[in-house]
Amino acid sequence: MTDLVKMGEAAKAAAQQLAQLSSAEKNAALLTMAEALVSATPMILEANAADLAAASALPTKFTDRLRLTAVRVADMAAGLRAVAALDDPTAKADKGWRTEAGLFIVQQRVPLGVVGMIYEARPNVTVDAAGLTLKSGNAVILRGGKEALRSNIALAGVLRSALTQAGLPAAAVQLIEDPGRELATQMMHLTDYIDVLIPRGGAGLIRAVVQQATVPVIETGAGNCHIYVDQAANLTMATAIVVNAKVQRPSVCNAAEKLLIHRGVAAAYLPALARALQAHGVTLRGDAAARTIVPSMQPATAADWDTEYNDLIMAVKVVDSEDAAIGHINAHNTKHSETIVTDDYAAGEQFLSQVDAACVYVNASTRFTDGQEFGFGAEIGISTQKLHARGPMGLTALTTTKYQIRGNGQVRK
Amino acid sequence: MTDLVKMGEAAKAAAQQLAQLSSAEKNAALLTMAEALVSATPMILEANAADLAAASALPTKFTDRLRLTAVRVADMAAGLRAVAALDDPTAKADKGWRTEAGLFIVQQRVPLGVVGMIYEARPNVTVDAAGLTLKSGNAVILRGGKEALRSNIALAGVLRSALTQAGLPAAAVQLIEDPGRELATQMMHLTDYIDVLIPRGGAGLIRAVVQQATVPVIETGAGNCHIYVDQAANLTMATAIVVNAKVQRPSVCNAAEKLLIHRGVAAAYLPALARALQAHGVTLRGDAAARTIVPSMQPATAADWDTEYNDLIMAVKVVDSEDAAIGHINAHNTKHSETIVTDDYAAGEQFLSQVDAACVYVNASTRFTDGQEFGFGAEIGISTQKLHARGPMGLTALTTTKYQIRGNGQVRK
Numbered sequence: 001m002t003d004l005v006k007m008g009e010a011a012k013a014a015a016q017q018l019a020q021l022s023s024a025e026k027n028a029a030l031l032t033m034a035e036a037l038v039s040a041t042p043m044i045l046e047a048n049a050a051d052l053a054a055a056s057a058l059p060t061k062f063t064d065r066l067r068l069t070a071v072r073v074a075d076m077a078a079g080l081r082a083v084a085a086l087d088d089p090t091a092k093a094d095k096g097w098r099t100e101a102g103l104f105i106v107q108q109r110v111p112l113g114v115v116g117m118i119y120e121a122r123p124n125v126t127v128d129a130a131g132l133t134l135k136s137g138n139a140v141i142l143r144g145g146k147e148a149l150r151s152n153i154a155l156a157g158v159l160r161s162a163l164t165q166a167g168l169p170a171a172a173v174q175l176i177e178d179p180g181r182e183l184a185t186q187m188m189h190l191t192d193y194i195d196v197l198i199p200r201g202g203a204g205l206i207r208a209v210v211q212q213a214t215v216p217v218i219e220t221g222a223g224n225c226h227i228y229v230d231q232a233a234n235l236t237m238a239t240a241i242v243v244n245a246k247v248q249r250p251s252v253c254n255a256a257e258k259l260l261i262h263r264g265v266a267a268a269y270l271p272a273l274a275r276a277l278q279a280h281g282v283t284l285r286g287d288a289a290a291r292t293i294v295p296s297m298q299p300a301t302a303a304d305w306d307t308e309y310n311d312l313i314m315a316v317k318v319v320d321s322e323d324a325a326i327g328h329i330n331a332h333n334t335k336h337s338e339t340i341v342t343d344d345y346a347a348g349e350q351f352l353s354q355v356d357a358a359c360v361y362v363n364a365s366t367r368f369t370d371g372q373e374f375g376f377g378a379e380i381g382i383s384t385q386k387l388h389a390r391g392p393m394g395l396t397a398l399t400t401t402k403y404q405i406r407g408n409g410q411v412r413k
Numbered sequence: 414m415t416d417l418v419k420m421g422e423a424a425k426a427a428a429q430q431l432a433q434l435s436s437a438e439k440n441a442a443l444l445t446m447a448e449a450l451v452s453a454t455p456m457i458l459e460a461n462a463a464d465l466a467a468a469s470a471l472p473t474k475f476t477d478r479l480r481l482t483a484v485r486v487a488d489m490a491a492g493l494r495a496v497a498a499l500d501d502p503t504a505k506a507d508k509g510w511r512t513e514a515g516l517f518i519v520q521q522r523v524p525l526g527v528v529g530m531i532y533e534a535r536p537n538v539t540v541d542a543a544g545l546t547l548k549s550g551n552a553v554i555l556r557g558g559k560e561a562l563r564s565n566i567a568l569a570g571v572l573r574s575a576l577t578q579a580g581l582p583a584a585a586v587q588l589i590e591d592p593g594r595e596l597a598t599q600m601m602h603l604t605d606y607i608d609v610l611i612p613r614g615g616a617g618l619i620r621a622v623v624q625q626a627t628v629p630v631i632e633t634g635a636g637n638c639h640i641y642v643d644q645a646a647n648l649t650m651a652t653a654i655v656v657n658a659k660v661q662r663p664s665v666c667n668a669a670e671k672l673l674i675h676r677g678v679a680a681a682y683l684p685a686l687a688r689a690l691q692a693h694g695v696t697l698r699g700d701a702a703a704r705t706i707v708p709s710m711q712p713a714t715a716a717d718w719d720t721e722y723n724d725l726i727m728a729v730k731v732v733d734s735e736d737a738a739i740g741h742i743n744a745h746n747t748k749h750s751e752t753i754v755t756d757d758y759a760a761g762e763q764f765l766s767q768v769d770a771a772c773v774y775v776n777a778s779t780r781f782t783d784g785q786e787f788g789f790g791a792e793i794g795i796s797t798q799k800l801h802a803r804g805p806m807g808l809t810a811l812t813t814t815k816y817q818i819r820g821n822g823q824v825r826k
Contacts, residue, residue: 386526
């Protein structure tokens with residue numbers, strides 16, 4: 001029987017050790033883990049084949065994410081090596097100053113402690129999360145989707161052996177092997193042992209964690225992203241951006257789901273834009289004004305404005321002004337990524353200033369909201385909340401700070 | 414009947430306006446609020462007198478915090494003027510860089526939006542919180558202790574009139590006037606309208622909010638703070654620090670509650686230190702080893718090690734090593750403020766590195782954990798959690814960031 005409190009205690013003890021390691025020690029362990037994964041490829045693929053066999057009735061979209069291949073295992077190993085090459089956020093202080101009383105205060109970056117990950121049946125998250133948490137000096141407790149359990153057990157086993165081989169505590173990476181929901185619920189309330197919970201997956205999973213957890217959560221991923229084509233837009237650029245944001249990878253959270261278009265350009269431009277999207281297989285759903293211009297659109301319902309499709313569907317709304325576009329976005333978005341296409345300086349600045357989202361763009365595809373594209377090198381997720389971290393989360397999002405204060409006998413007057 | 418959803422909608426609308434104000438506009442409003450408070454002193458004191466009359470059966474410690482005087486009103490006004498003089502955190506960007514794709518990303522500081530404050534019967538918090546949230550561009554919904562309701566209604570009324578006079582939305586500052594618990598509970602679940610809840614008050618209040626709220630909470634205040642007197646301590650300095658940390662203001666969260674003393678100096682030093690503390694009226698509770706040395710101590714029970722007294726009581730434990738002191742602290746502290754007194758360089762560095770707390774000190778009183786002492790100018794509380802903000806929270810803790818990204822047609826490959 002899985003004893004979560006025991007796992008929590010082991011994680012906490014491991015975290016205290018990890019927090020004291022040098023970057024070199026953590027990097028060496030990451031390289032050992034990468035090598036171990038590659039060596040264990042046949043065993044990992046065998047476990048994954050068993051998961052795939054049990055999941056054969058599930059949709060291809062699902063099994064595609066569950067499936068591992070030798071190339072994918074090599075990619076995961078390469079990911080660990082890439083994380084080893086990143087800067088260690090806990091090797092840095094944010095600032096330091098001397099106070100009026102003569103105290104020298106340093107705001108030092110330190111690991112969070114124990115990170116809990118709850119995710120779906122994507123075995124690569126097991127390795128990604130283990131690598132990122134280790135690099136940032138944290139222990140991790142993993143709870144992946146039950147359909148990937150055999151794969152995850154194989155992967156976590158390899159990673160834990162590698163940790164031991166590298167002289168680090170195996171409890172730095174622990175996997176909950178009991179697939180029951182009770183364990184997940186218990187995990188969400190393990191406030192004495194888990195410092196932060198990061199759910200990764202669909203909107204349902206994330207909502208469940210946010211609503212149930214008493215452990216602090218970093219909310220990630222939901223992306224009802226908009227593109228607003230202003231009346232002053234360069235329309236060639238607008239088409240390129242809208243098509244890219246919608247079709248380049250429609251299943252991900254930074255894909256655009258909604259198109260808002262200024263009434264001043266809608267009649268002349270929307271037919272061509274609609275054809276460009278439809279040529280890529282996009283189904284369009286329009287409001288009344290949009291359907292008057294492009295009658296082939298399906299009618300959009302009220303629910304459409306709040307729906308993340310993650311698919312080749314886009315809802316289209318004609319707006320009377322930029323104010324109306326911003327008002328609609330702030331009322332319906334998930335605070336992820338929003339773009340204006342415009343050549344009007346003031347319109348661009350207004351959009352940047354007034355739209356409430358983690359990432360607000362002028363004249364670029366929403367698809368750039370990504371740790372790699374931002375230059376963070378790797379990401380643990382994209383935060384759509386306002387506290388702690390907002391937008392793509394690199395290694396620093398897995399740390400906190402500690403004030404280290406050096407005195408020489410100061411007492412308070 | 415108080416309609417919290419309506420209050421939430423009004424707060425959200427006000428927050429969108431506040432986020433667009435210049436620092437000068439916010440500062441002018443703060444000065445108007447300060448002036449209005451001073452002008453309204455007789456009306457405020459009358460309301461407070463009614464609160465005090467109704468609370469006459471409550472302990473002096475309680476009514477002392479509830480009581481307003483002309484001087485205290487003037488102090489609150491001075492506090493608002495001091496906040497006006499602080500730097501505006503939302504006038505700053507944290508960083509900016511150009512990505513490989515040529516996007517220019519700026520990580521801009523922006524207000525959180527709507528802040529919820531839940532606090533006890535201390536009317537000064539009403540004014541403090543209104544000033545700090547306004548300066549950082551946030552709207553605030555206040556829910557103070559019911560014994561201060563008349564005072565809070567008077568204060569909030571003055572502040573709201575001043576906001577209107579300054580041309581800002583009165584809904585920037587809203588007070589829940591219904592003292593029922595149901596409203597507080599509803600407030601803790603108002604996720605669509607409140608971006609962060611900050612409870613201020615005793616451990617019971619904070620625990621209730623943390624356990625019940627689905628709105629993200631910043632946990633503040635609990636302080637089971639330790640001082641560890643190392644065997645290499647300068648004992649004169651140790652006495653000054655321990656006495657200051659315990660007796661200078663025992664009711665506050667950064668006062669020391671526990672004394673850990675190395676066995677190597679305990680027998681020779683503890684009697685003198687105990688006398689110094691007892692001379693200030695401190696009751697000592699010791700473990701067996703401490704009581705062998707100072708028999709006048711009461712015996713400490715297991716519960717003592719986890720108790721924040723907020724009073725002239727201190728529990729004393731003799732430890733065999735610094736490792737034992739650190740182990741005890743990490744097992745029992747509330748992650749607030751911890752001090753080592755030592756002249757041993759390595760001992761000091763080990764303590765700074767291994768103790769898990771917001772503020773870790775070498776050779777200084779724990780009493781310095783405070784926004785003013787840190788140089789932040791004002792504080793909204795002291796965070797004892799690890800996410801978002803840790804330690805004294807100045808205005809920046811009331812903000813988040815937004816990535817503003819300027820492109821020229823970039824699409825993702």
